[in-house]
Amino acid sequence: MNTSLQVDSPTPFRSALEARGVSRRQFVKFCGLMASTLALPHRYAHAISKAMEQVKRPVLVWLEFQDCTGNSESMLRSGSPNVGDIVIEMLSWEYHEVIMAGSGQHASDALERVVRECAGEYICVVEGSIPMAENGVYCTIGGRTALDIARQVCANAAVNIAIGACAWDGGIVSASPNPTGAVGLQEAVPGIKNLINLGGCPHNPVNTAAVLVHYLTFHELPALDQYRRPLFAYGNVIHDQCERRAHYDAGRYVQEWGDEGARKGWCLYKMGCKGPEATYNCPTVRWNEGTSWPVKAGHGCIACASHRFWDTKSPFYDRLPTVPGFGVDVKAEDIGWTATAVIAGATALQVGANMVRDRLKPPPADSDTHEPTNTSA
Amino acid sequence: MKHTQLTADAAPWRQPAPNQVRLYVWEWPIRISHWVMVLTIVSLSITGYYMHSPYFLAIGHTAYVMGTIRFVHLLSAFAFSFAILLRMVWFFFGNRWVRISQYIPTTRNRWKGMKAIAKFYTFVAWSPVAYIGHNPLAGAAYAVIYLMAIVEILTGFALYSQILGSHLLTVLIGWLPRLIDIQWLREIHFLIMFGFGMFFIHHLYTAILVSIEEHSGLMDSIFSGYKFVPQDHLKKELAEAPETK
Numbered sequence: 001m002n003t004s005l006q007v008d009s010p011t012p013f014r015s016a017l018e019a020r021g022v023s024r025r026q027f028v029k030f031c032g033l034m035a036s037t038l039a040l041p042h043r044y045a046h047a048i049s050k051a052m053e054q055v056k057r058p059v060l061v062w063l064e065f066q067d068c069t070g071n072s073e074s075m076l077r078s079g080s081p082n083v084g085d086i087v088i089e090m091l092s093w094e095y096h097e098v099i100m101a102g103s104g105q106h107a108s109d110a111l112e113r114v115v116r117e118c119a120g121e122y123i124c125v126v127e128g129s130i131p132m133a134e135n136g137v138y139c140t141i142g143g144r145t146a147l148d149i150a151r152q153v154c155a156n157a158a159v160n161i162a163i164g165a166c167a168w169d170g171g172i173v174s175a176s177p178n179p180t181g182a183v184g185l186q187e188a189v190p191g192i193k194n195l196i197n198l199g200g201c202p203h204n205p206v207n208t209a210a211v212l213v214h215y216l217t218f219h220e221l222p223a224l225d226q227y228r229r230p231l232f233a234y235g236n237v238i239h240d241q242c243e244r245r246a247h248y249d250a251g252r253y254v255q256e257w258g259d260e261g262a263r264k265g266w267c268l269y270k271m272g273c274k275g276p277e278a279t280y281n282c283p284t285v286r287w288n289e290g291t292s293w294p295v296k297a298g299h300g301c302i303a304c305a306s307h308r309f310w311d312t313k314s315p316f317y318d319r320l321p322t323v324p325g326f327g328v329d330v331k332a333e334d335i336g337w338t339a340t341a342v343i344a345g346a347t348a349l350q351v352g353a354n355m356v357r358d359r360l361k362p363p364p365a366d367s368d369t370h371e372p373t374n375t376s377a
Numbered sequence: 378m379k380h381t382q383l384t385a386d387a388a389p390w391r392q393p394a395p396n397q398v399r400l401y402v403w404e405w406p407i408r409i410s411h412w413v414m415v416l417t418i419v420s421l422s423i424t425g426y427y428m429h430s431p432y433f434l435a436i437g438h439t440a441y442v443m444g445t446i447r448f449v450h451l452l453s454a455f456a457f458s459f460a461i462l463l464r465m466v467w468f469f470f471g472n473r474w475v476r477i478s479q480y481i482p483t484t485r486n487r488w489k490g491m492k493a494i495a496k497f498y499t500f501v502a503w504s505p506v507a508y509i510g511h512n513p514l515a516g517a518a519y520a521v522i523y524l525m526a527i528v529e530i531l532t533g534f535a536l537y538s539q540i541l542g543s544h545l546l547t548v549l550i551g552w553l554p555r556l557i558d559i560q561w562l563r564e565i566h567f568l569i570m571f572g573f574g575m576f577f578i579h580h581l582y583t584a585i586l587v588s589i590e591e592h593s594g595l596m597d598s599i600f601s602g603y604k605f606v607p608q609d610h611l612k613k614e615l616a617e618a619p620e621t622k
Contacts, residue, residue, distance in 0.1 A: 226555065240540070249441060250443065251442030270430065312561075332567055332568055336574075343575040347582045
């Protein structure tokens, strides 16, 4: 631990944190957590804490469209040392419907003011999908469609953070048959600048905090993948980080819920766990102060941080998708075995029929006198 | 053409009948790739099915069942890929009986032949039409099988690239999971296994059947490379489609 952390004089930021009940020690632990989440060497914890103390509280607006507020909830109930408290204190949250005091016209005015006065400087967080069908009438706030708000607010933001599955790719709202024509932010606002997607249902607040911290410390976004998701969070397969992986390699699997294997914490592969095809840092960052995560709690991963996971990763309790054109209960396996059995049966029939044919008209008996039987074709 | 170099004192079973020639049809890369494919498809199916649905559980604390099975699957996959690659090369550099023209029917004659063979298999015609290489129907079936093998290799390596994290492999195959979701690649990879199973059943049946009907030593030929072919038949095929080689 760098000793310089303990000796410097209190800054307004730190006083504000203390007023919130976040001690110095908790703040330093938070900086360490951020550095390790970002996969940075330990010494960066110091750089982060310094940057956080000097940061000039940039303005943040949090837009909510078609969603369940799960990402706001996840952010606000993110445990203690309260990641939410620190993040709220280091930024000036000017607009967030769930937690802001103002309502109605006052709230709309607050958003208008940010867009007008802080254009090109504020951070815009978007939660929820944006409906495109019927000119976006399926989600309106204060008489304006989600699409209209997103276009105006996101176009003037310095950074746009699409938070949760819905804001990234439409999430459950855009799952088939997608009645409202819901899409994620990048599809709704083409050419959007400085976008970062934080998929997951919900997002992990530690990752979101880490992205904000990274931006405030280094003034740029972390390294992104092809979906514009940060590699530090979405770069590794869950299966490779899973604490039950040893059971997978050994060959010990839960066969049904509540069996011996389930009680002993064996691998959930046969129960349809999507860990082998999902990427996320869920197993290492975990949830609620690193208490647990779905697989540790005994439920298979549903790949909630994967692209369009409701459509592509379901059924959640089976290894493979159901083959289109067959019933929902028909597994790929059933189709394969049935087809193989049909072929085997047809072949057996042919063998029988050939024996009859050879009896009726035997092939030339002796190869020494063999003539090609049908050279005319 | 290599077919009459046998000396008079060769074993009797290797001697062609008076009006036959002992013809070298399947060159060594064909036979090697054939048998590597057979062995690897069997091992890939057994291990792959376990990887889809582990059909027995490990006993004991030192077990490494899935790990070992995945290792065997990967090893077999590489062997299978090389066998397919070798066979592909011989589509273009092999002799006239194994060239690409034997598989993809491009001439009117091949299409007509396909019809004739189909008539034999559906018991409309009494006797098969003999071909020295593949008959057109079998050739087309093999073309489908090679296509399936290529799909299997591509999907397999796409799945492998996800767990391997190798930059090279990701560059080579990373485009595929972007086009088709990884779960559907898995599904395709799994379903094609049954395609090979179905093919195996029918392939064995037709090989034995044709061997009996044509007296050409077809079953032996995939070991030795030699088929016994009536002299006038060979002349006829050579005259019908003279190979410029």
